Amino acid sequence: MCDVQAKLIAWLDRELGSEEATGVERHIEGCKECRGRLATYKQVSETFDVYCDAVAAAKTYRPVPRWMPVLASAVVAAVVMFLAFPRTRIEPPPILTPTITAASVAVPARPEVEPAPRKIHRRRSVSPAEERAAKWHPTETAVQIAIPAEAMFPPGVMPKGMNFIAELSIAPDGSVSQVRLRQ
Amino acid sequence: MSDDSLPLALPLLRLAGGSSEVTTLYRELRKPLLRYLVCLGLTSDEAQDVVQDAFLGLQRHLAFGGAQENIRGWLFRVAHNQARNRQTSYHRRFSEPLDGEMDFLADDRTPEQRVLEKEKFRRLAAAIRLLTESERECLLLRAGGLRYREIGEVLGIATSTVGDAVERAIKKLAEKCNV
Numbered sequence: 133m134c135d136v137q138a139k140l141i142a143w144l145d146r147e148l149g150s151e152e153a154t155g156v157e158r159h160i161e162g163c164k165e166c167r168g169r170l171a172t173y174k175q176v177s178e179t180f181d182v183y184c185d186a187v188a189a190a191k192t193y194r195p196v197p198r199w200m201p202v203l204a205s206a207v208v209a210a211v212v213m214f215l216a217f218p219r220t221r222i223e224p225p226p227i228l229t230p231t232i233t234a235a236s237v238a239v240p241a242r243p244e245v246e247p248a249p250r251k252i253h254r255r256r257s258v259s260p261a262e263e264r265a266a267k268w269h270p271t272e273t274a275v276q277i278a279i280p281a282e283a284m285f286p287p288g289v290m291p292k293g294m295n296f297i298a299e300l301s302i303a304p305d306g307s308v309s310q311v312r313l314r315q
Numbered sequence: 316m317s318d319d320s321l322p323l324a325l326p327l328l329r330l331a332g333g334s335s336e337v338t339t340l341y342r343e344l345r346k347p348l349l350r351y352l353v354c355l356g357l358t359s360d361e362a363q364d365v366v367q368d369a370f371l372g373l374q375r376h377l378a379f380g381g382a383q384e385n386i387r388g389w390l391f392r393v394a395h396n397q398a399r400n401r402q403t404s405y406h407r408r409f410s411e412p413l414d415g416e417m418d419f420l421a422d423d424r425t426p427e428q429r430v431l432e433k434e435k436f437r438r439l440a441a442a443i444r445l446l447t448e449s450e451r452e453c454l455l456l457r458a459g460g461l462r463y464r465e466i467g468e469v470l471g472i473a474t475s476t477v478g479d480a481v482e483r484a485i486k487k488l489a490e491k492c493n494v
Contacts, residue, residue: 176489
């Protein structure tokens with residue numbers, strides 16, 4: 133075993149001084165054994181480097197779940213359909229005030245007291261159009277639409293063996309009142 | 316390591332008034348630092364936190380007139396110390412087999428080549444388990460592009476000790492791996 137073998141790795145890492153490095157280079161040219169060892173050390177260093185990359189990649193690799201594209205497509209389709217249907221504003225139905233029924237129990241007569249002057253609140257006048265809108269009640273029934281998955285997505289997007297139907301119930305005001313996916 | 320997992324260090328550095336020099340260093344050294352820390356046993360998130368802290372520390376270091384020589388060694392030393400404070404299972408994590416985790420290597424290699432590579436990594440992992448902690452750390456820092464003097468500064472040991480440790484480690488791996 134020649135003495136230069138102890139310096140091969142340092143030479144490989146360029147850690148030797150210029151004179152020493154030159155001496156090692158000359159020796160390597162003429163020594164087959166050292167050339168072989170040098171090749172092995174190089175290969176080990178490279179393999180270690182690749183291994184470090186693989187460890188780092190494996191620890192930081194986060195695969196996207198396979199169902200994620202399908203879910204994303206379904207959500208996008210639902211949002212698009214929700215936005216596609218026009219919606220009309222309707223006034224909320226009038227609030228019914230409870231009617232007072234006559235009590236069957238006799239109420240003792242209250243002593244007559246001079247009633248305090250009541251504050252009169254004037255209601256804002258309602259225009260005929262607003263009155264008609266307030267009286268209007270929807271009579272139409274909700275529209276139900278069933279869309280199969282293959283009609284929503286381009287061919288090849290849906291995984292084999294998986295299928296579903298999106299059922300949408302559209303309220304008379306145009307809003308989506310119910311979205312249901314069924315297989 | 317994909318760029319989609321970029322930490323917020325770069326914008327934070329800019330907010331902290333980071334110089335273009337620090338930004339350049341960040342771009343250059345982020346990946347080697349992350350790789351070193353993950354190989355030390357930190358999780359990806361922990362490693363990104365440590366890198367971010369190290370660069371913010373560098374920004375403070377330079378702002379307060381700290382030494383500007385060997386910034387690479389300085390960053391690795393800070394990251395190394397933070398990692399040592401955080402991780403407790405370095406040996407187990409770094410040398411554990413990657414058999415179940417190699418599916419990310421979506422390249423054009425044939426199945427046979429992939430099997431051979433897995434086998435090579437398995438042997439190397441087994442050989443790494445035989446190294447001392449110091450030898451392993453020296454090799455990791457060497458793989459990160461540090462000179463022996465810088466490695467010595469990071470680990471707090473003499474340059475000649477680093478040379479000896481690297482030599483012993485490489486020879487052990489060559490002997491056990493048969494690469």
